[in-house]
Amino acid sequence: MMKRKIKMKHWRNFALAAALAMTSVETAQAESVLKIRDSGDIVQIDPLFSTAYPARDMAYLIWDTLFSMDGDLVPQPQMVGDYSISDDKLVYEFKLRDAQVFHDGAPVTSVDVIASINRWFKKDSLGGEIQKRLASLEAINENSFRITLTEPFGQVLNGLGRMTAYPLFIMPERIANTPIGELTEWVGSGPFQLVEDEWIPGVKFVVEKNDAYVPRTEAANNLAGGKTPGVDRIERIVFPDNVSAANALIAGEIDYMSAAPTEFFSLMADAGIVTKQLPLPGASVQIVLNHTIPPFDNIKIRQAFQYAINQTEILTALYGDADVWQTCPAIFMCGSPYETDVNSERYMNQDFDKARALLEEAGYDGTEVAYMHPTNGRLWNEGGTVIIAALREAGFNVRDDIMESSTLFSRRNNKGPVSEGGWNAFHTAFNGDAMQDPLTNPYVTGACEDAFVGWPCDDQLQANWQEFLAASSAEERKAASVKIQDRANEIVTFITGGQFGYTSAWSPKVSGVVEGNVLVYWNITKED
Numbered sequence: 001m002m003k004r005k006i007k008m009k010h011w012r013n014f015a016l017a018a019a020l021a022m023t024s025v026e027t028a029q030a031e032s033v034l035k036i037r038d039s040g041d042i043v044q045i046d047p048l049f050s051t052a053y054p055a056r057d058m059a060y061l062i063w064d065t066l067f068s069m070d071g072d073l074v075p076q077p078q079m080v081g082d083y084s085i086s087d088d089k090l091v092y093e094f095k096l097r098d099a100q101v102f103h104d105g106a107p108v109t110s111v112d113v114i115a116s117i118n119r120w121f122k123k124d125s126l127g128g129e130i131q132k133r134l135a136s137l138e139a140i141n142e143n144s145f146r147i148t149l150t151e152p153f154g155q156v157l158n159g160l161g162r163m164t165a166y167p168l169f170i171m172p173e174r175i176a177n178t179p180i181g182e183l184t185e186w187v188g189s190g191p192f193q194l195v196e197d198e199w200i201p202g203v204k205f206v207v208e209k210n211d212a213y214v215p216r217t218e219a220a221n222n223l224a225g226g227k228t229p230g231v232d233r234i235e236r237i238v239f240p241d242n243v244s245a246a247n248a249l250i251a252g253e254i255d256y257m258s259a260a261p262t263e264f265f266s267l268m269a270d271a272g273i274v275t276k277q278l279p280l281p282g283a284s285v286q287i288v289l290n291h292t293i294p295p296f297d298n299i300k301i302r303q304a305f306q307y308a309i310n311q312t313e314i315l316t317a318l319y320g321d322a323d324v325w326q327t328c329p330a331i332f333m334c335g336s337p338y339e340t341d342v343n344s345e346r347y348m349n350q351d352f353d354k355a356r357a358l359l360e361e362a363g364y365d366g367t368e369v370a371y372m373h374p375t376n377g378r379l380w381n382e383g384g385t386v387i388i389a390a391l392r393e394a395g396f397n398v399r400d401d402i403m404e405s406s407t408l409f410s411r412r413n414n415k416g417p418v419s420e421g422g423w424n425a426f427h428t429a430f431n432g433d434a435m436q437d438p439l440t441n442p443y444v445t446g447a448c449e450d451a452f453v454g455w456p457c458d459d460q461l462q463a464n465w466q467e468f469l470a471a472s473s474a475e476e477r478k479a480a481s482v483k484i485q486d487r488a489n490e491i492v493t494f495i496t497g498g499q500f501g502y503t504s505a506w507s508p509k510v511s512g513v514v515e516g517n518v519l520v521y522w523n524i525t526k527e528d
Contacts, residue, residue, distance in 0.1 A: 032231040032526050034510070036256040037245040038519070039377055040405040041238050043201045045194075048123045049181040051165040051442060051452075052409040053431070057519050058236065060223070061207050062103075063169035063188035066094070066113065067161030068223040071516060073433075075161030076224040078216065079108070079170060079189075089152035090135075095144045099214045102172050103193040110139040115176035117168065123180060124166040125445050126159045129469060155439065155469065163223060163518060164434040165442045165452070181413075191215070191229045191522050201406065205236040220523050222516030230512055230525040242378060249273060249505060255526060258519055260505035261378070262322035268505055277324075278504040279517050281432025284333060285314060285383065285497030286443065288454045289425050293417055295369065296424055300362035302492035305425070306346035307355035308394035309387065311498035317382040318500065325500035331444070331485050333499060336436035337474070338481040343489040347496065355394035369398045370418045372426035374405040379429055383497070387427060412453045427497060433517035438468045438477075443494040444484050456493040 040054040047059040067075040077083065081097040100108040114137055121131040135148040147156065162168050172187055186194045192207035199205050215226035237254060239245040246264040248254045250271045260268065260275060268275055289296040289305060296302050315325040328334040329344035341348075371388055374380035384400075391398050401423070403411070408426055416422040434440045442452035446461030464487055468480035488494075506513060509527040514520050 032528075033233045033235060034231045034256065034521060034524055034526055035235045035237055035254040036258070036521065037237055037239050037248070037254055038258040039379075040409075041202055041376070042199075042205045042236070043406040043410070044181070044183075045186060046181050046183045047169050048119065048166050050409045050413070051430070051434075053519075055409075056164070056167065057521075058205060058207065059167070059169060060190070060518065060520055061192040061234070061522070062186055062190045062194055063171060064100075064190045064227075065161060065168055065223075066170065067157055068225075069161050069163045069433075069517070070224040071222040073163075073222075073437075073517075075157040076218075076221075078161070078224065079113075080160075089154075090149045092147040092149075092156055093140065093144065094146075097214075097216075098143075100189055101212050102189045103187045103210060103212075104172070105212075106172060107142075108170065108189050109142050110145040111142075112173045112176065113145055113170055114139060115173040116170045119171070119176045119180070120166065120168045124159070124162060124168070125442075125447065125450070126155060126162060126439055127166070127168070128450065129153070130156060130159050154472075158439065161223075162440075164430070164440055189213070191227045192234060195233075203238055205238075206233060208233045220514045222514070223518055223520065227520075227522040230523050234521050240376070246505075249507065252507065255510050256504070256506040256513075256521075256524075258504050259502045262319055262324065262503070265322075265503070272508040273505050274508060274510075275503050275505045276513075276515070277501040278513070278515060279431050279433065279502065279519060280515060281333070281436060281517055282499055282501040283429045283431045284328065284435050284499040285311075285318075285379070285427060285429050286435075287387065287425065287427045287495040287497055288412075288443075289492060289494070290423055290454055291456045292415060293422060293424070295364060295367040298362050298364075299491060300358045301364055303346060304355040304358035304362070304364075304394060305391070305396075306489075306492060306495055307349075307351045307358065308390045308396070309347055309495060309497060310350040310390065311348070311496075313386050313390070314383055315498045315500060317386045318378055324503065325498060327498045328496065331435070331488060331494075331496050332438065332441060332481060333432050333436040336432070338436065338438065338478060338485075340482050340485055342482055343486045346489075350390070352394045359395050364395070366397045368418070369396050369424045370401050370422070371398050372401050372403060372408045372411060372423050374403050374408050376404050380405055380408070380427070383427055387497075415455065429500075431517065432499070438465060438481050438484050444488050446487075446491075446493065451493075454494065456491060458487065458491050458493075461487045461491065461493070 045055045068078040080094045083094045121127045133149045133153045135150045191213045193210045195206040209229040215228045218225040242261040249257045311327040329341035330339040332338035373384035414421045446458035448457035464483040471477040512523045
């Protein structure tokens with residue numbers, strides 16, 4: 001087994017060296033190339049198949065959206081030019097901006113938009129709520145479309161500008177009609193287009209400037225405003241570890257690193273590397289349990305898991321003593337409008353004795369817990385090591401399933417038993433833009449088969465979420481959010497592991513980085 005791991009490490013290093021070598025040959029004639037290291041890998045890029053940030057961030061380059069969220073999380077027109085809302089709030093009419101074409105040269109039409117919206121309805125929770133209230137979705141003409149509701153619903157524009165978990169990307173009709181997870185072509189109308197023959201999973205992912213793209217005239221503001229391709233190519237290079245990537249950034253072999261290791265901050269400063277917390281809201285750790293199969297189909301066993309964790313141990317394993325993390329009882333992020341500590345006692349006070357008592361009360365029979373544990377990133381590797389050790393101390397029988405992060409993002413959609421490729425638990429991280437609002441936090445709908453992975457199913461939580469959805473004031477929304485946290489923590493839809501800030505780092509040759517809630521790579525320019 002050890003020999004196999006060593007061989008794999010050598011292969012990955014060879015692949016990385018080959019990728020960098022190929023890159024310099026292939027792009028020798030290019031005016032400008034931005035080389036980035038982002039988290040994880042990309043093995044598929046259907047933006048409705050998974051919430052994985054590696055795929056989503058690249059999807060924002062390839063596809064465009066009808067609306068986009070600005071820095072205040074207010075939806076602003078993006079592909080839409082003019083729009084109107086009827087006085088009774090039932091009819092929304094939209095006209096697309098002029099001169100928008102897909103990468104294959106075909107114009108963007110209302111038919112493409114409608115097909116894309118219908119595809120999105122099938123996956124996104126907020127999209128599903130719009131669909132429930134939909135009287136009709138129809139083309140007015142080639143460049144305009146209309147949404148008619150059966151009742152007023154104030155979340156329509158928020159949905160069309162959805163930032164996470166599943167943004168509404170506009171695709172050609174033929175692609176939008178493809179079942180989710182089965183895309184075979186990746187044609188969009190965004191500022192960059194995929195270079196398909198240079199996409200090598202485990203090695204690199206490449207996009208090039210879309211010369212036909214016409215940016216909006218407004219200044220870039222988070223995901224809103226003008227999306228100007230500032231370089232000819234963006235090459236997303238896969239590195240085997242943070243140390244290799246940090247050294248490559250310092251040596252000038254890459255230009256941007258989305259999550260720099262804290263131990264390299266001083267060396268980066270000496271090299272003139274810019275470091276800044278991006279994305280701005282930071283992120284939180286989430287431990288996800290599969291509610292549909294043993295042992296976590298039992299609420300008491302899920303609550304025993306809560307007692308097993310220690311946020312300080314998890315976050316220290318990830319970031320040491322660096323001042324980039326904090327323990328936090330709020331499932332909607334500390335510092336957000338919906339911060340509360342209600343019903344957080346179990347996971348904020350590690351207690352192995354109480355965990356074991358709950359396991360005994362639940363009749364836990366030692367059923368094996370298949371914990372998905374990627375090793376190609378500190379979040380997953382070090383975090384998983386700490387969590388698995390704590391679970392074993394608490395009395396769980398844990399199988400440490402070592403894998404790549406790309407495998408986790410694929411396997412987590414498997415609803416079958418462990419014997420058929422299913423799973424029991426894993427941990428991940430969503431950025432604050434998703435976690436801080438009950439409308440975007442993917443874990444709190446309680447929507448059974450339609451819920452996020454883990455598939456918690458609970459009528460009371462569904463009612464609490466609907467109450468938030470219908471709230472008309474800030475006070476009503478806050479009250480509903482407290483009920484959501486109370487119930488979500490009681491049935492353990494997920495366990496928050498504390499929050500932290502990513503530190504992005506980039507070469508002094510790079511300028512124009514858009515500072516917002518999502519990592520985007522338009523507007524960036526690079527000196528020779």
